Amino acid sequence: MSTTDHSRPGSAGGADEPGQLHGGPDDDYSPEQLAAMDRTELDRLGARYDGVEVLHVEPVAPPGSPLDKRNTRQVTLWFALAALFAVAFVVVYAGSGWFLPSWMWSTGSSTWSALYTPMLGALFGLSMISIGIGLVLYVKKLLPHETAVQDKHDGSHFDRVTTGATLMGGLDASGLPRRKLLAGTLGLLGLAFGAMVIAPLGGFIKNPNKGNPLGTTPWADGLRLLRDDGTPVRPGDQVAGSLATVFPAVPGGNKAYDAAVMLIRLRPEQVAALVIPPGQEDFGYGDYVAYSKICTHAGCPVSLYEQETSRILCPCHQSQFDVTDGAKPVFGPATRPLPQLPITVDDEGYFIARGDFPEPVGPSYWNIGRVS
């Protein structure tokens, strides 16, 4: 017999009638047999096919009994509450600013607007939680408590062996293990293709070593020290023992992440105790010193200046720097002193920088000691 049936073009032959429907059970149970079973029997039958046995069913309160009525009432109540909260939510949400006071918040506005978000959250939450409680109570009070047990199977040996045969059969058929050159080429292709696909990620890469972006800041010789509002500072503006944050007089100077400087006017006893790092003897001006505000640990702006101890504290991880000792770290995780900015005063009597910091500002990195 030929394998194709020429009376039906496109057919690969074989009988033109459906085989068994979906396997197993349909052969074991005829529609008539199934029709003769009641719903529970059918349920249990199906469950058995899924490896599930219902061990024990604890019935609920008999329908119509006082207990049943009370349970039903309870569950209904929670769902009714949920509906009420939902309606209230919609009323508050949509009604504010219409027939209720406005929800928009502004200084000195009504308490309604201050309560708006809490009300919405409470109503939304209560509605959802009521639904949740209603459902849980439904299970506990109105559904029969059923205990079922389901079989747990390990992998099937049959499945493993047959699947493995199919896979390896395919590999055999491809002849790849034999066709060494082809297989090798495919391997190389895989590598090349992978490289091609990830190559466009190169668009992300930026060279950190072009110029010395990490080692330089906007500070330069002759730049005035400006306050955040752009006004220049002159000696005498600050009382001894105080600290001012200043920025370089360039556009965006007060937004640059590495430019903030603390201009500190030392008290006489601090000046007496001052230890100046070698090479930086002329960095200060009178009783003024200027240090980078950027913590050498992880880059937070250090900001809490404790006059009595001459320490500057970084609020992020509590590194402490001693302003009378070259802003060296004296406690906490920071390892490098805050770089000092060389300052002087220009012809008009305002503070200016005499150049950039002598070393990189902010957190350390791999080649911090190599560049610059």
Added chain:
Amino acid sequence: MATNTVPGPRVGQPTSLAGKAAFEVDDRLIVAGPVRRTLNKVFPDHWSFLLGEIALYSFIVLLLSGTYLTFFYDASMKEVVYDGTYAPLRGIEMSAAYESTLNISFDVRGGLLMRQMHHWAALLFVASIVVHLLRIFFTGAFRRPRETNWFIGITLLVLAMLEGFAGYTLPDDLLSGGGLRIFSAVFLSIPVIGTWVYFTVFGGDFPGEVIIGRLYILHVLIIPAILLALIALHLLILVKQKHTQFPGAGRTEHNVVGNRLFPTFAAKATGLLFIVFGLCAGLGGLVQINPIWLLGPYNPAQVTAGSQPDWYIGFVDGGARIFPPWEIVLWGYHIPPVFWGALGLPGLMFGALAIYPVLERVLTKDTASHHLLQRPRDVPVRTSLGAMAITAYVVLWISGGNDLIADKFDLSLNAMIWFGRIGFLLLPPIAYWATYRICIGLERHDREVLEHGIETGVIRRLPSGEFIEVHQPLGPVDAHGHGELAYGGASVPKKMNQVGGARRAIRGFFTPIEEPAEVQRQAEVEARGLESEQASRELTGSGRPSEGGRPSEGGRPSEGGRPQDPRD
């Protein structure tokens, strides 16, 4: 096989409209079989199995509330001048991202609720993952064959934390900008490639103009997509492998005892979904979180004291705080301490978590498959290792807030740092030792009760004048009156009313809310149910202490057991 040819006969065909429709659907999709298998799937019934569900549901809350936020949020670092509802910030220069977050808070009706709900759900999400993980760890649910899911779980936790961090950065307020700045220093600290990573991530020097946009696409598309795929895989594997269960009556390595998916489990799970959702909404409305308008836009020269990251980043912060100022310098190349504190410690922690199942398998040579859970006391070494890890984590976490603690309790900040440094080294071994002792003690007590019975509190005087306490054996006893039950890994009842020695208490806080007669009736029904069950069911002889218990009691097989005659 042509026994069952065309579905000609009308027998068994549905008559109701719903039935007909269902048959029509199945004619086309052939789904009746898989649907039935799904509905019949049995889920064990124990509260600790809800933890993973809580994580799943908070993720759903995040997806929904987050999608809402995307319609109003503008991930741009363009400078704008604020001119919105919130008067104190009017006229201030800020990024468009910060402005749009302010607008969500003040100008979108219900927007603040959504923002706060999103944030609370994020905290709950990570928290429930962590507690879920601890449950898996301490009960040994990660053992073969579930190592894959353990590993996926760890990946989910790491991604959830990164996702949370990215989200936290989006508002671009002072707090989040400060956090990002520290993050940038962490990138910078990586040996060899640090500066390259830093420039690549920020598209140049910090902060640049692209980072918010990049974090945004990570936050709303890439990480959620990976999370979603991994969660789907996690659940698929779970369904394939089926749940673990605690040992108990009728529970074996080869079955699952509990409720079928439909209707019981489905209704309960949906209930929990609503409760989690409601909780997030309630918190989001009632408890303010991340009031970004108070501190203003990010400014690299400003910082606030006592600023705190979200709770799950706290331990990284703590690590950065207590790590000593050791900068390694080799031939002019630097490895700063941030690297160890903020990358090394978390890396170590997650690395250890990830390989733990393999490690335990190799060290204990236990390569068998396990589907029954262990009680933590029965695996003292693992439990103590867990306690040790938790202690180390808590020390780091407390150190992350040490400035607040120092401030509140008027302690020296430096003392808090030293507490963190010494505590991190000293407390974990102590925790190990203490936990080990407790586990052994609990184990011994279990064995003792099995051997000698429950203390009844009844004192009897023997003819010899000696006083003894009457013990209630839990099962058959040998000639010497010693219990013959072996310990089977399930909880051992230790009180008389756990074995039905007393009627359970009538419920009610101020006044009884139950009829004593009704309680009595229930008790009788239960007892009858037990007897019939015991008669009909062949028990698997795994030596559980109270095999008479109904399996439905979810981890408390003791409650069903009936007392035997007391003995002296």
